[in-house]
Amino acid sequence: LRTRAEHESSDAFADLPIARVLEVHGLFCTIEPVASDEPLDANDRTPVHANVRKTLQKTSSTRVVVGDRVRYRRDESGGGVVVEQIMERKTVLLRADSFKAQEAWPIVANAEQML
Numbered sequence: 001l002r003t004r005a006e007h008e009s010s011d012a013f014a015d016l017p018i019a020r021v022l023e024v025h026g027l028f029c030t031i032e033p034v035a036s037d038e039p040l041d042a043n044d045r046t047p048v049h050a051n052v053r054k055t056l057q058k059t060s061s062t063r064v065v066v067g068d069r070v071r072y073r074r075d076e077s078g079g080g081v082v083v084e085q086i087m088e089r090k091t092v093l094l095r096a097d098s099f100k101a102q103e104a105w106p107i108v109a110n111a112e113q114m115l
Contacts, residue, residue, distance in 0.1 A: 016072060017034075017073075018034045018070070018072075019033045019050075019069070019071075020068070021064055021068040021109075022047055027051060027052045027054065027057070030050070031083070032047045033045050034069070049081070050080070050081035050082060051082050051083065052082075053084055056085070056086070062106055063106075065106045065108060065109050067108050067111055068086050068087070068089065068109045069086075069087040070085060071083075071085040089106075089109040091111055093107055093114075094107065
């Protein structure tokens with residue numbers, strides 16, 4: 001298990017493709033490859049279901065939220081997709097914890113417009 005600093009600064013993730021998170025359900029999410037990166041299938045940029053690596057939840061200061069830009073890879077064992085790294089967020093929309101007013105939870109990241 002790597003420390004948070006080792007995980008975030010690791011150059012091993014620099015070559016992985018980037019995707020945007022469309023929806024999140026616990027350790028599962030739906031991602032869409034970013035147009036400038038190599039998609040999962042060269043002819044297809046449709047959303048793909050992915051697993052969030054369990055150690056990522058332990059090494060990251062927050063969980064994956066809608067709008068995050070993430071680095072992903074195909075799982076060697078079964079061909080599934082695994083989210084490996086949450087990239088730096090430009091903006092974050094937070095909500096207060098209903099029981100502890102001092103804590104806030106991110107609900108959307110990298111939002112450019114709100115209506």
